[in-house]
Amino acid sequence: MWQDFLQLVFPRLCVLCYEPLVKQENFLCMHCINNLPYTHYWKERDNPAAQLFWGRVQLEWVIPFLHYTKQGRVQKMIHQIKYHNRPEMAEYLGMLFGNVLRHTCLCDAHAIMAVPLHPLRLRQRGYNQSEKIARGIAGVMKLPLWNGIIERKTWQKSQTLKSRYERWENVKDAFELINPLAVEGKHIILVDDVLTTGSTLEACANCLINDGKARVSIATLAKADLV
Numbered sequence: 001m002w003q004d005f006l007q008l009v010f011p012r013l014c015v016l017c018y019e020p021l022v023k024q025e026n027f028l029c030m031h032c033i034n035n036l037p038y039t040h041y042w043k044e045r046d047n048p049a050a051q052l053f054w055g056r057v058q059l060e061w062v063i064p065f066l067h068y069t070k071q072g073r074v075q076k077m078i079h080q081i082k083y084h085n086r087p088e089m090a091e092y093l094g095m096l097f098g099n100v101l102r103h104t105c106l107c108d109a110h111a112i113m114a115v116p117l118h119p120l121r122l123r124q125r126g127y128n129q130s131e132k133i134a135r136g137i138a139g140v141m142k143l144p145l146w147n148g149i150i151e152r153k154t155w156q157k158s159q160t161l162k163s164r165y166e167r168w169e170n171v172k173d174a175f176e177l178i179n180p181l182a183v184e185g186k187h188i189i190l191v192d193d194v195l196t197t198g199s200t201l202e203a204c205a206n207c208l209i210n211d212g213k214a215r216v217s218i219a220t221l222a223k224a225d226l227v
């Protein structure tokens with residue numbers, strides 16, 4: 001009753017089309033969910049996202065959920081979860097993603113882990129958006145979410161204008177495996193928000209694989225199509 005009243009006075013709107021949401025909808029209306037630009041890369045192991053890592057690091061699967069295009073709907077959602085203090089929306093999108101991943105080869109993974117933010121960045125933003133996405137995925141897949149296994153040592157400036165080599169130089173030693181024993185022999189799903197050049201994910205995965213003898217799959221909310 002009170003909820004109905006609130007919805008009447010302050011209707012909850014879809015973040016993409018601004019239509020009022022019905023009771024069982026959150027953040028996105030059913031129409032927008034059905035029309036998101038899904039990659040469907042979970043059906044194809046040698047997908048273009050996986051190919052990005054060929055010759056760089058040996059991964060099990062690489063699965064971005066959505067295509068990210070500039071000025072597009074996915075950019076709008078990523079912007080909301082990164083800069084508009086919407087951690088609960090990141091978790092919700094993770095749940096949508098988890099509903100897909102639990103029917104794939106990733107369901108045999110042992111745990112989920114997010115690419116960590118540097119502590120200073122974490123303090124600045126208040127939360128790690130990738131950790132929220134990972135939490136949503138973990139809940140649906142009924143897998144443990146591991147924190148504090150890897151630490152980010154270096155503070156990163158914006159990578160947007162850097163070349164792939166410069167990005168790699170910038171991140172290759174950015175991570176440190178704190179707890180190698182926890183990951184040894186395990187299959188870990190490493191989660192990030194957007195896959196662009198893959199430098200950050202490569203560095204983080206390398207840390208788990210080389211220093212921790214883990215197997216790693218990558219799951220990101222979106223993949224930016226590089227020009």
Ligand SMILES: [Zn+2]
Pocket residue numbers: 014015016017018019028029030031032033
């Ligand atoms: Zn909508």
